[in-house]
Amino acid sequence: MSIQGIFPIDKWNFKSESILTDLPAADFEQLMVHKSEHVLKKGEILFREGAYPSGIYYIVEGKVKKYKTDKTGREQIIYVANTGELLGYHAILSQYRYPDSAATLEESRIAFIPKEDFLLTLQQSSILNNRLLKTLSHEFSVLANSITLLAQKPVRERLALQLIVLREKYKVNFEEGEAVEINISRDDLASLVGTARENVVRVLTEFKEEGMLKTKGRKIFISDVKKLIVLANAG
Structure with missing residues (x-):
């Protein structure tokens, strides 16, 4: 059954899959011009917390967990990303290191998009700019809800x-x-x-x-x- 109307799924779910949906063809082609695709087995790492980003990742097919690791090595999964979603753009936008790690939850097909192509497309595409801004705002709301969930429920x-x-x-x-x-x-x-x-x-x-x-x-x-x-x- 559909849960639309009976459960507020948007309060708990990121929406990065909407960033590239129906993006103008010229913008999409520019973004993907130098992309490389790889099939990763379950448990393979896309990026690690603290590393410097060299690009972003697009999940062509599969699922990826975003997580942080404490000093004892214990993982806290922040989010499960699905087919169609983008990963790694936060670090590039902040011009800093990755704030978390990402690894596949199942065999997945992942496209890597070089940092230079992402930034160039972002500079020239107002649509991509607006979508990223909207997505980042929504993600902040989801993370705030998640913190409350862990603390109170x-x-x-x-x-x-x-x-x-x-x-x-x-x-x-x-x-x-x-x-x-x-x-x-x-x-x-x-x-x-x-x-x-x-x-x-x-x-x-x-x-x-x-x-x-x-x-x-x-x-x-x-x-x-x-x-x-x-x-x-x-x-």
């Missing part, structure tokens, strides 16, 4: 909300009445929710018993998103 509500957001990202060729399949490790899910792996496993078991989802290995099948929405309490 219990694990059950945080997990329910993240499962709803992930459901939208994994909803490919969806047909009404089918359960949406989310393929993510329990470690990555725990990192996204901001809790320990054992807490995620325990709460997923509770959700199964309550009829919200089913699991098979690492795969999670969302069978009753309405119940998750009520539990998430994220209106």
Whole structure:
């Protein structure tokens, strides 16, 4: 089922896939003129926190996690990026190092766009400029909501909300009445929710018993998103 009208997905989901949608052909061609595409296996690094950027990344197909790592090596996933989204442009716009790291969550096809082409297109395209500004503003709002979520909500509500957001990202060729399949490790899910792996496993078991989802290995099948929405309490 569609969650439009019953869940405010825009409060919790970045929109960088809209940056290149229907961009004028001349602008798009200029941006992509020297791009290179690579197929990356699950877990391969696109960029690391603290490195200097040499370009931006476009997800042609697949999913990528953006995350920060603390001094003990523990990851906190900030966001899961989907097909069509851009990554790495924050560091170029700020003229500084990457503020976070990015790695593939599954085998993905990634296009690398050199920094020079990105900046030249940005300089000449008012449409790209306006879209980036709008996207950055929206991302700030999403991050503010996420900080509040981690600080104030219990694990059950945080997990329910993240499962709803992930459901939208994994909803490919969806047909009404089918359960949406989310393929993510329990470690990555725990990192996204901001809790320990054992807490995620325990709460997923509770959700199964309550009829919200089913699991098979690492795969999670969302069978009753309405119940998750009520539990998430994220209106």
